[in-house]
Amino acid sequence: MAQFLDDISVTDYQKTSIIEARKNRVIENLTTAFPATSDLPFSRAVLMGSAAKGTIIRPIDDVDVLAVFSNVNNAWSKYQYDSQSFLYRIRKAYDGLSTAQVGARGQAVRIFFQSGGHVDVAPVFSHGNDVYGLPKGDGGWINTSPTVANSWFTKRHAELGYNLSPLVRLLKKWNGAHSKRLRSFHLETMAAHVFSTLGSNRQSGLTSFFEWAPNHIDVSDPGGQSGSLSGYLSWTARQEVIQSFRTAADRAAKARAAEADGDHEEAKRLWRIILGSTFPN
Known part of the structure; x- marks a missing residue:
């Protein structure tokens, strides 16, 4: 059982070469597409899901990343009643790459890699106290606290x-x-x-x-x-x-x-x- 557990667990090399690398790729892409001067500035990315908990198994299929956008330029007021436009705008930043809208309510953007696997990017606005607004898929929003x-x-x-x-x-x-x-x-x-x-x-x-x-x-x-x-x-x-x-x-x-x-x-x-x-x- 110990050997089997070792075989299905990600290695330290995979944690850096695949998981952290894919998170960093998200940061690079979104920072370029949504700089501080943008009306929708990208703030930070947080590794979520199984990769963050240490429960991810091999072969590595998906990595979940929470992409937090700033309301410094009052972007929330623009998308408060239209989360679909917000999500579409994030997806558009990945034009030219293979993407899909995914999630139980269509609230994330999935980026596929030629080497296999994908990253699910969940774009959110921070409401404070570790509560985030996540696109619901029907134009509305749902609150989520994945970091909690x-x-x-x-x-x-x-x-x-x-x-x-x-x-x-x-x-x-x-x-x-x-x-x-x-x-x-x-x-x-x-x-x-x-x-x-x-x-x-x-x-x-x-x-x-x-x-x-x-x-x-x-x-x-x-x-x-x-x-x-x-x-x-x-x-x-x-x-x-x-x-x-x-x-x-x-x-x-x-x-x-x-x-x-x-x-x-x-x-x-x-x-x-x-x-x-x-x-x-």
């Missing part, structure tokens, strides 16, 4: 002996191997809620999560803005998620029993079903 959510996760990671992020990386492999029914942010937040204590035994942590997770599906946005994170699940999808947890819990318990009996081949077989075909057999 990130800080909360970082605190939970420390409280759990720095064992939370590694476990979440394994859970993402499970999720990806079984229809990817759960959104990444939802899964991360569930894992942070499930445990009061968490050791470094990954097999034990996974088994406990699968057993307890059905009671923690309805977690709230730790940023305090989006309410319940399970709202995207239909009744049918919710039942499928619960059944997936139960099936994984059963297999994980059997894998641990097999390992205790010295049947390492059977244990590996079961973990491979749980965590996907890249798990060593």
Whole structure:
């Protein structure tokens, strides 16, 4: 399990050559397109999502960047009732590159790289107190506090002996191997809620999560803005998620029993079903 976890975790080189490099590319592009003299000056970029939490897994697919724009020239008043024009203007800055409008409500700009993978740039205005206005997709805005959510996760990671992020990386492999029914942010937040204590035994942590997770599906946005994170699940999808947890819990318990009996081949077989075909057999 330790080798598998190492294999799916990003290296220090990838953190700088891919993740930080792509964030810096966003900063360069937006600083050029929206300088301090612009009516819509770019302020700063903040790494968000899995890359910021240390839960991103290989191969690196997407990197999330929060792009904060300044209201120093009263730009907010221009776009207050028309977030679509704001988003389109940011996307236009990437003319000539392969882009797409993405997100649950079409509130981000996705920039694709020829080398593979992409960056999702979420352009926002700061409303103060770590609350940001994000385009809603219908011309309106939604409030979001991703930096607050990130800080909360970082605190939970420390409280759990720095064992939370590694476990979440394994859970993402499970999720990806079984229809990817759960959104990444939802899964991360569930894992942070499930445990009061968490050791470094990954097999034990996974088994406990699968057993307890059905009671923690309805977690709230730790940023305090989006309410319940399970709202995207239909009744049918919710039942499928619960059944997936139960099936994984059963297999994980059997894998641990097999390992205790010295049947390492059977244990590996079961973990491979749980965590996907890249798990060593």
